[in-house]
Amino acid sequence: MSSQSAPLKNVLVTGGAGYIGSHIIYCLQKTRNYKVISIDNSYNSKSEALNRVSRLSKSELPANPTDRDLESTEIDAFKADLTQPDQVRAVFEKYGKGGIWGVIHIAALKAVGESTEIPLEYYYTNVAATISLLRTMNDFDCHRIVYSSSATVYGTPPIIPIPESTRLQADSPYGRTKIMGETILSDLCYSDKKWRALSLRYFNPAGAHPSGLIGEDPRGRPGNLLPLLAHMAVGRVDNKSLKVFGNDYPTPDGTCVRDYLHILDLAKGHVLALDALSPESKVFPSDSESFFKGYNLGKGKGVSVLQIIEAMRKATGFDYQYEIIGRRRGDVPDLTADPSLAEKELGFSAPQDLEAMCRDLWNWQTKNPNGYDVEEEPKKSS
Numbered sequence: 001m002s003s004q005s006a007p008l009k010n011v012l013v014t015g016g017a018g019y020i021g022s023h024i025i026y027c028l029q030k031t032r033n034y035k036v037i038s039i040d041n042s043y044n045s046k047s048e049a050l051n052r053v054s055r056l057s058k059s060e061l062p063a064n065p066t067d068r069d070l071e072s073t074e075i076d077a078f079k080a081d082l083t084q085p086d087q088v089r090a091v092f093e094k095y096g097k098g099g100i101w102g103v104i105h106i107a108a109l110k111a112v113g114e115s116t117e118i119p120l121e122y123y124y125t126n127v128a129a130t131i132s133l134l135r136t137m138n139d140f141d142c143h144r145i146v147y148s149s150s151a152t153v154y155g156t157p158p159i160i161p162i163p164e165s166t167r168l169q170a171d172s173p174y175g176r177t178k179i180m181g182e183t184i185l186s187d188l189c190y191s192d193k194k195w196r197a198l199s200l201r202y203f204n205p206a207g208a209h210p211s212g213l214i215g216e217d218p219r220g221r222p223g224n225l226l227p228l229l230a231h232m233a234v235g236r237v238d239n240k241s242l243k244v245f246g247n248d249y250p251t252p253d254g255t256c257v258r259d260y261l262h263i264l265d266l267a268k269g270h271v272l273a274l275d276a277l278s279p280e281s282k283v284f285p286s287d288s289e290s291f292f293k294g295y296n297l298g299k300g301k302g303v304s305v306l307q308i309i310e311a312m313r314k315a316t317g318f319d320y321q322y323e324i325i326g327r328r329r330g331d332v333p334d335l336t337a338d339p340s341l342a343e344k345e346l347g348f349s350a351p352q353d354l355e356a357m358c359r360d361l362w363n364w365q366t367k368n369p370n371g372y373d374v375e376e377e378p379k380k381s382s
Ligand code: NAD
Pocket: 014, 015, 016, 017, 018, 019, 020, 021, 039, 040, 041, 042, 043, 044, 045, 080, 081, 082, 083, 105, 106, 107, 108, 109, 110, 125, 129, 148, 149, 150, 151, 202, 203, 204, 205
Protein backbone atom coordinates (compact mmCIF):
# COMPACT_ATOMS: atom_id res chain seq x y z
CA MET A 1 0.00 0.00 0.00
CA SER A 2 1.52 3.40 -0.91
CA SER A 3 1.85 5.92 1.85
CA GLN A 4 -0.71 8.08 0.06
CA SER A 5 -3.38 5.39 0.35
CA ALA A 6 -2.47 4.21 3.85
CA PRO A 7 -4.55 5.71 6.65
CA LEU A 8 -3.20 8.87 8.24
CA LYS A 9 -1.10 8.21 11.33
CA ASN A 10 -2.30 9.96 14.47
CA VAL A 11 0.50 12.00 16.00
CA LEU A 12 0.14 13.74 19.32
CA VAL A 13 2.05 17.01 19.57
CA THR A 14 2.37 18.36 23.10
CA GLY A 15 2.83 22.13 23.26
CA GLY A 16 1.43 22.28 19.74
CA ALA A 17 0.24 25.89 19.94
CA GLY A 18 3.67 27.26 20.84
CA TYR A 19 6.32 28.78 18.58
CA ILE A 20 8.06 25.58 17.56
CA GLY A 21 4.96 23.37 17.86
CA SER A 22 2.87 25.43 15.44
CA HIS A 23 5.58 25.25 12.76
CA ILE A 24 6.03 21.51 13.31
CA ILE A 25 2.28 20.92 12.91
CA TYR A 26 2.35 22.87 9.65
CA CYS A 27 5.19 20.64 8.36
CA LEU A 28 3.43 17.46 9.50
CA GLN A 29 0.27 18.53 7.68
CA LYS A 30 2.21 19.26 4.52
CA THR A 31 3.23 15.59 4.28
CA ARG A 32 -0.47 14.52 4.20
CA ASN A 33 0.65 11.42 6.11
CA TYR A 34 -0.25 12.51 9.59
CA LYS A 35 -3.32 13.57 11.50
CA VAL A 36 -2.31 15.93 14.28
CA ILE A 37 -3.67 15.87 17.80
CA SER A 38 -2.45 18.79 19.91
CA ILE A 39 -2.36 19.15 23.67
CA ASP A 40 -1.57 22.58 25.04
CA ASN A 41 -2.64 24.34 28.23
CA SER A 42 -2.26 27.83 26.68
CA TYR A 43 0.30 28.74 29.32
CA ASN A 44 2.56 30.36 26.74
CA SER A 45 0.47 30.32 23.59
CA LYS A 46 -2.86 31.20 22.05
CA SER A 47 -5.18 28.79 20.30
CA GLU A 48 -5.30 31.29 17.42
CA ALA A 49 -1.91 29.88 16.38
CA LEU A 50 -3.55 26.55 15.56
CA ASN A 51 -6.43 28.22 13.68
CA ARG A 52 -3.81 29.91 11.54
CA VAL A 53 -1.89 26.67 10.92
CA SER A 54 -5.06 25.01 9.65
CA ARG A 55 -5.82 28.02 7.46
CA LEU A 56 -2.33 27.96 6.03
CA SER A 57 -2.41 24.21 5.35
CA LYS A 58 -5.84 24.45 3.70
CA SER A 59 -4.61 27.28 1.48
CA GLU A 60 -1.94 24.91 0.13
CA LEU A 61 -4.28 22.02 -0.70
CA PRO A 62 -4.48 20.90 -4.33
CA ALA A 63 -7.42 22.14 -6.43
CA ASN A 64 -9.35 18.90 -5.96
CA PRO A 65 -8.39 17.67 -2.51
CA THR A 66 -9.19 14.13 -1.47
CA ASP A 67 -10.94 13.40 1.82
CA ARG A 68 -7.56 12.30 3.13
CA ASP A 69 -5.99 15.66 2.13
CA LEU A 70 -8.77 17.50 3.88
CA GLU A 71 -8.52 15.37 7.01
CA SER A 72 -4.77 15.99 7.21
CA THR A 73 -5.33 19.72 7.57
CA GLU A 74 -7.63 19.37 10.59
CA ILE A 75 -6.16 19.51 14.08
CA ASP A 76 -7.77 17.78 17.03
CA ALA A 77 -6.80 20.44 19.57
CA PHE A 78 -7.23 19.77 23.28
CA LYS A 79 -6.74 22.32 25.99
CA ALA A 80 -5.15 20.05 28.58
CA ASP A 81 -2.37 20.28 31.13
CA LEU A 82 0.41 17.70 31.04
CA THR A 83 0.89 18.04 34.79
CA GLN A 84 -2.66 16.66 35.19
CA PRO A 85 -2.40 12.97 34.21
CA ASP A 86 -6.19 12.53 34.05
CA GLN A 87 -6.45 15.20 31.39
CA VAL A 88 -3.81 13.51 29.23
CA ARG A 89 -5.34 10.06 29.77
CA ALA A 90 -8.72 11.42 28.64
CA VAL A 91 -7.15 12.45 25.33
CA PHE A 92 -5.55 9.03 24.81
CA GLU A 93 -8.85 7.37 25.67
CA LYS A 94 -10.53 9.14 22.76
CA TYR A 95 -8.22 7.29 20.34
CA GLY A 96 -8.03 3.99 22.23
CA LYS A 97 -5.18 1.50 22.55
CA GLY A 98 -2.77 1.81 19.63
CA GLY A 99 -4.77 4.76 18.30
CA ILE A 100 -1.91 7.25 18.62
CA TRP A 101 1.05 6.24 16.45
CA GLY A 102 3.64 8.54 18.01
CA VAL A 103 4.22 11.62 20.13
CA ILE A 104 6.29 14.75 19.56
CA HIS A 105 6.81 16.03 23.08
CA ILE A 106 7.51 19.74 22.90
CA ALA A 107 5.62 21.25 25.84
CA ALA A 108 7.92 22.64 28.48
CA LEU A 109 8.85 25.73 30.43
CA LYS A 110 11.89 27.19 28.71
CA ALA A 111 13.29 30.33 30.34
CA VAL A 112 16.77 29.72 31.70
CA GLY A 113 16.72 32.64 34.18
CA GLU A 114 13.23 31.85 35.45
CA SER A 115 14.24 28.24 36.06
CA THR A 116 16.72 29.40 38.70
CA GLU A 117 13.88 31.24 40.51
CA ILE A 118 11.14 28.59 40.35
CA PRO A 119 13.01 25.31 39.82
CA LEU A 120 10.20 23.15 41.20
CA GLU A 121 7.83 24.39 38.51
CA TYR A 122 10.45 23.48 35.92
CA TYR A 123 11.06 19.99 37.31
CA TYR A 124 7.31 19.43 37.66
CA THR A 125 6.41 20.51 34.10
CA ASN A 126 9.49 19.33 32.26
CA VAL A 127 10.34 16.15 34.17
CA ALA A 128 7.39 14.90 36.24
CA ALA A 129 4.89 15.56 33.45
CA THR A 130 7.19 13.83 30.95
CA ILE A 131 7.25 10.70 33.14
CA SER A 132 3.51 10.80 33.48
CA LEU A 133 3.12 11.21 29.70
CA LEU A 134 5.37 8.19 29.09
CA ARG A 135 3.35 6.07 31.53
CA THR A 136 0.13 7.01 29.77
CA MET A 137 1.69 6.29 26.38
CA ASN A 138 2.68 2.85 27.63
CA ASP A 139 -0.84 2.18 28.91
CA PHE A 140 -2.17 2.96 25.43
CA ASP A 141 0.46 0.99 23.47
CA CYS A 142 2.15 4.07 22.10
CA HIS A 143 5.93 3.68 22.21
CA ARG A 144 7.36 6.19 19.72
CA ILE A 145 8.48 9.62 20.85
CA VAL A 146 10.42 12.58 19.49
CA TYR A 147 11.66 14.80 22.32
CA SER A 148 12.50 18.53 22.36
CA SER A 149 15.93 18.94 23.85
CA SER A 150 18.28 21.87 23.65
CA ALA A 151 21.89 22.87 23.03
CA THR A 152 21.84 23.99 26.64
CA VAL A 153 22.49 20.34 27.61
CA TYR A 154 26.12 20.93 26.57
CA GLY A 155 26.77 23.62 29.19
CA THR A 156 30.15 25.09 28.31
CA PRO A 157 31.29 22.64 25.65
CA PRO A 158 34.97 21.74 25.30
CA ILE A 159 34.84 21.29 21.50
CA ILE A 160 33.32 23.60 18.85
CA PRO A 161 31.49 22.63 16.68
CA ILE A 162 29.78 20.45 19.28
CA PRO A 163 29.37 16.74 18.46
CA GLU A 164 26.62 14.67 20.13
CA SER A 165 29.28 12.63 21.91
CA THR A 166 30.04 15.64 24.15
CA ARG A 167 29.39 14.96 27.82
CA LEU A 168 26.07 16.46 28.90
CA GLN A 169 26.35 19.01 31.66
CA ALA A 170 23.95 21.91 32.14
CA ASP A 171 24.38 25.12 34.08
CA SER A 172 20.73 25.82 34.95
CA PRO A 173 17.72 23.94 36.33
CA TYR A 174 16.12 24.30 32.88
CA GLY A 175 19.13 22.67 31.24
CA ARG A 176 19.12 19.91 33.84
CA THR A 177 15.43 19.16 33.15
CA LYS A 178 16.37 18.54 29.53
CA ILE A 179 19.25 16.24 30.50
CA MET A 180 16.85 14.39 32.82
CA GLY A 181 14.29 14.07 30.04
CA GLU A 182 16.93 12.54 27.76
CA THR A 183 18.18 10.25 30.53
CA ILE A 184 14.69 8.97 31.28
CA LEU A 185 14.08 8.22 27.60
CA SER A 186 17.43 6.53 27.23
CA ASP A 187 16.87 4.33 30.30
CA LEU A 188 13.38 3.46 29.11
CA CYS A 189 14.61 2.46 25.66
CA TYR A 190 17.39 0.32 27.19
CA SER A 191 14.85 -1.40 29.45
CA ASP A 192 12.46 -2.35 26.69
CA LYS A 193 13.03 -2.47 22.95
CA LYS A 194 9.44 -1.73 22.14
CA TRP A 195 10.29 1.93 22.88
CA ARG A 196 11.84 4.15 20.20
CA ALA A 197 12.90 7.68 21.08
CA LEU A 198 14.82 10.42 19.34
CA SER A 199 15.95 13.47 21.22
CA LEU A 200 16.51 16.59 19.14
CA ARG A 201 18.91 19.16 20.56
CA TYR A 202 17.87 22.49 19.10
CA PHE A 203 20.36 25.28 18.71
CA ASN A 204 18.81 28.76 18.19
CA PRO A 205 15.59 28.61 16.14
CA ALA A 206 14.70 31.88 14.42
CA GLY A 207 12.28 33.38 11.91
CA ALA A 208 8.72 32.47 11.04
CA HIS A 209 6.68 30.92 8.27
CA PRO A 210 7.14 33.21 5.21
CA SER A 211 3.37 33.81 5.00
CA GLY A 212 3.61 35.83 8.22
CA LEU A 213 0.60 33.92 9.57
CA ILE A 214 2.47 32.11 12.34
CA GLY A 215 5.53 33.12 14.31
CA GLU A 216 6.99 33.62 17.77
CA ASP A 217 4.79 35.55 20.19
CA PRO A 218 6.71 35.91 23.45
CA ARG A 219 5.07 37.20 26.60
CA GLY A 220 6.11 40.70 27.65
CA ARG A 221 9.54 42.03 26.80
CA PRO A 222 11.44 39.30 24.97
CA GLY A 223 14.60 38.03 26.64
CA ASN A 224 15.96 36.39 23.49
CA LEU A 225 17.95 38.45 21.05
CA LEU A 226 16.07 38.13 17.74
CA PRO A 227 12.51 38.63 19.02
CA LEU A 228 13.78 41.56 21.09
CA LEU A 229 15.29 43.21 18.01
CA ALA A 230 12.01 42.65 16.13
CA HIS A 231 10.01 44.21 18.97
CA MET A 232 12.37 47.18 19.05
CA ALA A 233 12.00 47.80 15.32
CA VAL A 234 8.22 47.57 15.42
CA GLY A 235 8.08 49.97 18.37
CA ARG A 236 6.69 47.45 20.81
CA VAL A 237 9.43 48.00 23.40
CA ASP A 238 10.38 51.54 24.29
CA ASN A 239 14.08 51.03 24.95
CA LYS A 240 15.78 51.92 21.69
CA SER A 241 19.22 50.86 22.88
CA LEU A 242 20.02 47.17 22.93
CA LYS A 243 22.19 45.98 25.76
CA VAL A 244 24.84 43.67 24.38
CA PHE A 245 25.96 41.29 27.07
CA GLY A 246 29.74 41.45 26.86
CA ASN A 247 32.32 41.92 24.11
CA ASP A 248 35.25 40.32 25.86
CA TYR A 249 34.56 36.71 24.86
CA PRO A 250 37.17 34.66 23.00
CA THR A 251 35.26 35.04 19.71
CA PRO A 252 36.14 36.96 16.50
CA ASP A 253 34.37 40.21 17.55
CA GLY A 254 34.25 39.52 21.28
CA THR A 255 30.46 38.95 21.42
CA CYS A 256 28.83 35.54 21.92
CA VAL A 257 28.42 33.22 18.98
CA ARG A 258 25.30 31.11 18.44
CA ASP A 259 24.04 28.73 15.76
CA TYR A 260 20.78 30.19 14.40
CA LEU A 261 18.59 28.04 12.17
CA HIS A 262 15.34 28.79 10.40
CA ILE A 263 12.29 27.60 12.30
CA LEU A 264 10.96 25.75 9.24
CA ASP A 265 14.25 23.87 8.80
CA LEU A 266 14.03 22.90 12.46
CA ALA A 267 10.39 21.87 12.07
CA LYS A 268 11.16 19.72 9.03
CA GLY A 269 13.75 17.91 11.14
CA HIS A 270 10.87 16.66 13.30
CA VAL A 271 9.11 15.06 10.35
CA LEU A 272 12.37 13.28 9.50
CA ALA A 273 12.75 12.16 13.11
CA LEU A 274 9.18 10.91 13.27
CA ASP A 275 9.65 8.98 10.04
CA ALA A 276 12.82 7.50 11.54
CA LEU A 277 10.73 5.90 14.30
CA SER A 278 9.14 3.56 11.75
CA PRO A 279 10.20 -0.08 11.95
CA GLU A 280 11.71 0.15 8.45
CA SER A 281 13.96 3.08 9.42
CA LYS A 282 17.72 2.58 9.07
CA VAL A 283 18.51 4.87 12.00
CA PHE A 284 18.36 1.94 14.39
CA PRO A 285 19.99 -1.28 13.19
CA SER A 286 17.98 -4.24 14.50
CA ASP A 287 20.91 -5.35 16.70
CA SER A 288 21.03 -1.94 18.49
CA GLU A 289 21.30 -2.17 22.26
CA SER A 290 18.44 0.28 22.49
CA PHE A 291 16.37 2.43 20.20
CA PHE A 292 17.34 5.81 21.64
CA LYS A 293 19.46 8.50 19.98
CA GLY A 294 20.15 12.21 20.33
CA TYR A 295 20.79 14.55 17.40
CA ASN A 296 21.92 18.15 17.06
CA LEU A 297 19.64 20.33 14.96
CA GLY A 298 21.65 23.37 13.94
CA LYS A 299 23.19 24.88 10.82
CA GLY A 300 26.74 24.33 11.98
CA LYS A 301 27.51 28.02 11.42
CA GLY A 302 28.31 30.42 14.23
CA VAL A 303 26.98 34.00 14.19
CA SER A 304 27.88 36.71 16.71
CA VAL A 305 25.56 39.16 18.47
CA LEU A 306 26.94 42.05 16.40
CA GLN A 307 26.36 40.10 13.18
CA ILE A 308 22.76 39.51 14.24
CA ILE A 309 22.23 43.21 14.87
CA GLU A 310 23.62 43.98 11.42
CA ALA A 311 21.42 41.36 9.74
CA MET A 312 18.32 42.76 11.48
CA ARG A 313 19.33 46.29 10.51
CA LYS A 314 19.34 45.16 6.88
CA ALA A 315 16.00 43.33 7.18
CA THR A 316 14.12 46.05 9.05
CA GLY A 317 15.87 49.28 8.03
CA PHE A 318 15.81 50.17 11.72
CA ASP A 319 18.77 52.07 13.08
CA TYR A 320 19.61 49.98 16.13
CA GLN A 321 21.63 51.64 18.85
CA TYR A 322 23.43 49.40 21.25
CA GLU A 323 25.64 49.61 24.26
CA ILE A 324 28.01 46.98 25.55
CA ILE A 325 27.33 46.03 29.14
CA GLY A 326 28.68 43.24 31.33
CA ARG A 327 28.28 39.55 30.58
CA ARG A 328 24.91 37.89 31.28
CA ARG A 329 25.15 35.16 33.90
CA GLY A 330 25.15 31.72 32.33
CA ASP A 331 26.10 32.82 28.79
CA VAL A 332 28.80 30.76 27.13
CA PRO A 333 31.10 32.11 24.38
CA ASP A 334 30.16 29.79 21.55
CA LEU A 335 27.39 27.26 20.94
CA THR A 336 27.79 26.02 17.39
CA ALA A 337 26.50 22.59 16.40
CA ASP A 338 28.15 19.83 14.52
CA PRO A 339 24.98 18.73 12.69
CA SER A 340 26.68 16.06 10.59
CA LEU A 341 25.13 13.09 12.42
CA ALA A 342 21.58 14.37 11.83
CA GLU A 343 22.49 15.11 8.21
CA LYS A 344 23.88 11.63 7.66
CA GLU A 345 21.32 9.57 9.56
CA LEU A 346 18.11 11.60 9.34
CA GLY A 347 18.74 13.42 6.06
CA PHE A 348 18.44 16.70 7.98
CA SER A 349 19.58 20.02 6.54
CA ALA A 350 19.15 23.66 7.48
CA PRO A 351 19.72 25.48 4.19
CA GLN A 352 18.00 28.79 4.97
CA ASP A 353 20.40 31.58 5.78
CA LEU A 354 20.37 34.39 8.31
CA GLU A 355 18.94 36.81 5.78
CA ALA A 356 15.90 34.56 5.30
CA MET A 357 15.47 34.17 9.08
CA CYS A 358 15.52 37.95 9.64
CA ARG A 359 13.29 38.62 6.63
CA ASP A 360 10.66 36.13 7.79
CA LEU A 361 10.85 37.29 11.39
CA TRP A 362 10.32 40.88 10.26
CA ASN A 363 7.48 39.90 7.92
CA TRP A 364 5.70 38.15 10.83
CA GLN A 365 6.33 41.07 13.21
CA THR A 366 5.10 43.77 10.81
CA LYS A 367 1.99 41.77 9.95
CA ASN A 368 1.35 40.98 13.63
CA PRO A 369 2.87 43.85 15.63
CA ASN A 370 1.09 42.62 18.75
CA GLY A 371 1.50 38.92 18.09
CA TYR A 372 -1.66 36.88 17.82
CA ASP A 373 -3.39 39.76 19.57
CA VAL A 374 -6.56 37.98 20.57
CA GLU A 375 -8.18 38.07 23.98
CA GLU A 376 -7.77 34.77 25.79
CA GLU A 377 -7.59 33.67 29.40
CA PRO A 378 -4.84 35.35 31.42
CA LYS A 379 -1.63 33.40 31.82
CA LYS A 380 -0.67 31.80 35.12
CA SER A 381 2.61 33.62 35.71
CA SER A 382 5.58 34.94 33.80
P1 NAD B 1 6.71 27.78 23.62
O1 NAD B 1 6.57 28.26 25.01
O2 NAD B 1 6.32 28.68 22.51
O3 NAD B 1 5.94 26.39 23.44
C1 NAD B 1 5.74 25.49 24.50
C2 NAD B 1 4.26 25.18 24.56
O4 NAD B 1 4.01 24.27 25.62
C3 NAD B 1 3.41 26.42 24.83
O5 NAD B 1 2.39 26.51 23.86
C4 NAD B 1 2.84 26.18 26.22
O6 NAD B 1 1.55 26.75 26.38
C5 NAD B 1 2.83 24.66 26.29
N1 NAD B 1 2.90 24.15 27.66
C6 NAD B 1 3.73 24.52 28.65
N2 NAD B 1 3.46 23.82 29.78
C7 NAD B 1 2.45 22.98 29.47
C8 NAD B 1 1.72 22.00 30.20
N3 NAD B 1 1.96 21.77 31.51
N4 NAD B 1 0.73 21.32 29.59
C9 NAD B 1 0.45 21.55 28.28
N5 NAD B 1 1.10 22.47 27.53
C10 NAD B 1 2.09 23.17 28.13
O7 NAD B 1 8.23 27.32 23.45
P2 NAD B 1 9.02 26.92 22.13
O8 NAD B 1 10.02 27.96 21.87
O9 NAD B 1 8.06 26.53 21.09
O10 NAD B 1 9.81 25.66 22.68
C11 NAD B 1 9.31 24.36 22.51
C12 NAD B 1 10.26 23.34 23.07
O11 NAD B 1 11.53 23.52 22.50
C13 NAD B 1 10.47 23.39 24.56
O12 NAD B 1 10.58 22.07 25.04
C14 NAD B 1 11.78 24.11 24.71
O13 NAD B 1 12.43 23.75 25.91
C15 NAD B 1 12.53 23.60 23.51
N6 NAD B 1 13.58 24.50 23.01
C16 NAD B 1 13.27 25.74 22.59
C17 NAD B 1 14.27 26.59 22.10
C18 NAD B 1 13.97 28.00 21.64
O14 NAD B 1 14.91 28.77 21.44
N7 NAD B 1 12.72 28.36 21.44
C19 NAD B 1 15.59 26.13 22.03
C20 NAD B 1 15.86 24.83 22.46
C21 NAD B 1 14.85 24.02 22.95
